[in-house]
Amino acid sequence: MFSPTNTVISGLMQCGDVDGARRVFDGMVFRDVVTWNSMISGYIRNDMIGEAVQVFDGMPLKDVVSWNLVVGGLVKYGEFGLAEEYFKKMSIRDCASWTIMISVFGNAGRIVQARELFDDMPVRDVQAWNAMIVGYIENGYVEIAEGLFQKMPERDFESWTQMVAGLVGAKELMMP
Incomplete structure:
Protein backbone atom coordinates (compact mmCIF):
# COMPACT_ATOMS: atom_id res chain seq x y z
CA MET A 1 0.00 0.00 0.00
CA ARG A 93 7.66 -19.38 2.70
CA ASP A 94 8.18 -18.38 -0.90
CA CYS A 95 10.94 -19.39 -3.32
CA ALA A 96 13.17 -16.61 -1.99
CA SER A 97 12.85 -17.93 1.58
CA TRP A 98 13.94 -21.42 0.58
CA THR A 99 16.71 -20.17 -1.72
CA ILE A 100 18.25 -18.02 1.01
CA MET A 101 18.61 -21.04 3.27
CA ILE A 102 19.85 -23.33 0.48
CA SER A 103 22.61 -20.78 -0.12
CA VAL A 104 23.38 -20.55 3.60
CA PHE A 105 23.73 -24.31 3.95
CA GLY A 106 25.73 -24.59 0.73
CA ASN A 107 28.13 -21.83 1.80
CA ALA A 108 28.56 -23.47 5.19
CA GLY A 109 29.46 -26.82 3.62
CA ARG A 110 26.19 -28.34 4.81
CA ILE A 111 25.33 -29.61 1.36
CA VAL A 112 23.14 -32.48 2.59
CA GLN A 113 20.88 -30.03 4.44
CA ALA A 114 20.87 -27.73 1.41
CA ARG A 115 19.72 -30.60 -0.78
CA GLU A 116 17.05 -31.64 1.74
CA LEU A 117 15.62 -28.11 1.62
CA PHE A 118 15.84 -28.08 -2.16
CA ASP A 119 13.98 -31.39 -2.34
CA ASP A 120 11.36 -30.16 0.16
CA MET A 121 10.57 -27.01 -1.83
CA PRO A 122 7.00 -27.10 -3.12
CA VAL A 123 8.00 -25.06 -6.20
CA ARG A 124 11.53 -24.37 -7.45
CA ASP A 125 12.45 -21.33 -9.50
CA VAL A 126 15.67 -20.87 -11.47
CA GLN A 127 17.32 -19.08 -8.53
CA ALA A 128 16.76 -22.10 -6.27
CA TRP A 129 18.28 -24.40 -8.90
CA ASN A 130 21.24 -22.02 -9.26
CA ALA A 131 21.77 -21.88 -5.49
CA MET A 132 21.84 -25.67 -5.26
CA ILE A 133 24.22 -25.98 -8.21
CA VAL A 134 26.54 -23.34 -6.73
CA GLY A 135 26.45 -25.18 -3.40
CA TYR A 136 27.55 -28.40 -5.05
CA ILE A 137 30.27 -26.68 -7.07
CA GLU A 138 31.66 -24.76 -4.09
CA ASN A 139 31.82 -27.98 -2.09
CA GLY A 140 33.63 -29.91 -4.82
CA TYR A 141 30.69 -31.92 -6.16
CA VAL A 142 30.96 -30.77 -9.75
CA GLU A 143 29.58 -34.00 -11.25
CA ILE A 144 26.47 -33.82 -9.07
CA ALA A 145 26.11 -30.14 -9.99
CA GLU A 146 26.36 -31.07 -13.66
CA GLY A 147 23.67 -33.73 -13.24
CA LEU A 148 21.38 -31.25 -11.52
CA PHE A 149 22.11 -28.69 -14.23
CA GLN A 150 20.98 -31.22 -16.84
CA LYS A 151 17.68 -31.69 -14.96
CA MET A 152 16.90 -27.97 -14.75
CA PRO A 153 13.62 -27.17 -16.48
CA GLU A 154 14.99 -23.77 -17.52
CA ARG A 155 18.40 -22.10 -17.35
CA ASP A 156 19.46 -18.49 -17.27
CA PHE A 157 22.77 -16.71 -17.76
CA GLU A 158 23.77 -17.31 -14.14
CA SER A 159 23.07 -21.05 -14.47
CA TRP A 160 25.37 -21.34 -17.47
CA THR A 161 28.04 -19.11 -15.91
CA GLN A 162 28.15 -21.09 -12.66
CA MET A 163 28.24 -24.44 -14.44
CA VAL A 164 31.01 -23.42 -16.85
CA ALA A 165 33.04 -21.89 -14.01
CA GLY A 166 32.61 -25.06 -11.98
CA LEU A 167 33.71 -27.28 -14.84
CA VAL A 168 36.71 -25.08 -15.60
CA GLY A 169 37.68 -25.03 -11.92
CA ALA A 170 37.40 -28.80 -11.65
CA LYS A 171 39.51 -29.27 -14.77
CA GLU A 172 42.19 -26.94 -13.36
CA LEU A 173 42.31 -29.00 -10.17
CA MET A 174 42.92 -32.16 -12.19
CA MET A 175 45.71 -30.67 -14.32
CA PRO A 176 49.31 -31.31 -13.18
Missing part, protein backbone atom coordinates in the same frame (compact mmCIF):
# COMPACT_ATOMS: atom_id res chain seq x y z
CA PHE A 2 1.34 3.45 -0.90
CA SER A 3 1.78 5.81 1.99
CA PRO A 4 3.67 9.10 1.90
CA THR A 5 4.93 8.37 5.41
CA ASN A 6 6.36 5.03 4.31
CA THR A 7 8.12 6.86 1.48
CA VAL A 8 9.58 9.35 3.96
CA ILE A 9 10.85 6.51 6.18
CA SER A 10 12.44 4.74 3.22
CA GLY A 11 14.01 7.97 1.98
CA LEU A 12 15.46 8.84 5.37
CA MET A 13 16.87 5.33 5.76
CA GLN A 14 18.44 5.49 2.28
CA CYS A 15 20.13 8.75 3.27
CA GLY A 16 21.39 7.21 6.50
CA ASP A 17 19.14 9.28 8.76
CA VAL A 18 18.14 6.33 10.92
CA ASP A 19 17.14 8.50 13.88
CA GLY A 20 14.90 10.64 11.68
CA ALA A 21 13.23 7.55 10.24
CA ARG A 22 12.70 6.19 13.74
CA ARG A 23 11.11 9.47 14.88
CA VAL A 24 8.67 9.35 11.95
CA PHE A 25 7.92 5.67 12.67
CA ASP A 26 7.38 6.31 16.39
CA GLY A 27 5.07 9.24 15.60
CA MET A 28 2.77 7.21 13.37
CA VAL A 29 -0.68 6.30 14.67
CA PHE A 30 -1.20 3.52 12.12
CA ARG A 31 1.64 1.31 10.89
CA ASP A 32 0.96 -1.23 8.17
CA VAL A 33 3.24 -4.13 7.25
CA VAL A 34 4.98 -1.96 4.63
CA THR A 35 5.89 0.55 7.35
CA TRP A 36 7.42 -2.15 9.52
CA ASN A 37 9.23 -3.68 6.53
CA SER A 38 10.62 -0.26 5.60
CA MET A 39 12.14 0.03 9.06
CA ILE A 40 13.58 -3.50 8.95
CA SER A 41 15.04 -2.95 5.49
CA GLY A 42 16.44 0.43 6.48
CA TYR A 43 18.13 -0.90 9.57
CA ILE A 44 19.70 -3.71 7.56
CA ARG A 45 20.86 -1.24 4.90
CA ASN A 46 22.47 0.84 7.64
CA ASP A 47 24.29 -2.12 9.22
CA MET A 48 22.01 -2.29 12.24
CA ILE A 49 20.88 -5.92 12.20
CA GLY A 50 20.14 -5.97 15.94
CA GLU A 51 17.66 -3.12 15.55
CA ALA A 52 16.14 -4.79 12.47
CA VAL A 53 15.52 -7.97 14.46
CA GLN A 54 14.04 -5.94 17.35
CA VAL A 55 11.60 -4.21 15.01
CA PHE A 56 10.72 -7.54 13.39
CA ASP A 57 10.13 -9.19 16.76
CA GLY A 58 7.82 -6.30 17.71
CA MET A 59 5.69 -6.55 14.57
CA PRO A 60 2.07 -7.45 15.26
CA LEU A 61 1.60 -9.05 11.81
CA LYS A 62 4.37 -10.38 9.57
CA ASP A 63 4.20 -11.25 5.89
CA VAL A 64 6.61 -13.34 3.83
CA VAL A 65 8.53 -10.18 2.88
CA SER A 66 9.08 -9.41 6.58
CA TRP A 67 10.43 -12.89 7.20
CA ASN A 68 12.66 -12.82 4.11
CA LEU A 69 14.05 -9.42 5.09
CA VAL A 70 15.08 -10.55 8.55
CA VAL A 71 16.40 -13.96 7.44
CA GLY A 72 18.31 -12.36 4.56
CA GLY A 73 19.67 -9.67 6.88
CA LEU A 74 20.84 -12.24 9.41
CA VAL A 75 22.59 -14.13 6.61
CA LYS A 76 24.19 -10.93 5.32
CA TYR A 77 25.74 -10.30 8.74
CA GLY A 78 26.87 -13.88 9.29
CA GLU A 79 24.21 -14.83 11.81
CA PHE A 80 23.56 -18.19 10.14
CA GLY A 81 22.30 -20.03 13.22
CA LEU A 82 19.81 -17.29 14.00
CA ALA A 83 18.76 -17.15 10.34
CA GLU A 84 18.04 -20.88 10.46
CA GLU A 85 15.98 -20.42 13.65
CA TYR A 86 13.86 -17.71 12.04
CA PHE A 87 13.48 -19.76 8.85
CA LYS A 88 12.11 -22.67 10.90
CA LYS A 89 9.57 -20.32 12.55
CA MET A 90 8.21 -19.10 9.22
CA SER A 91 4.56 -20.03 8.73
CA ILE A 92 4.68 -19.20 5.03
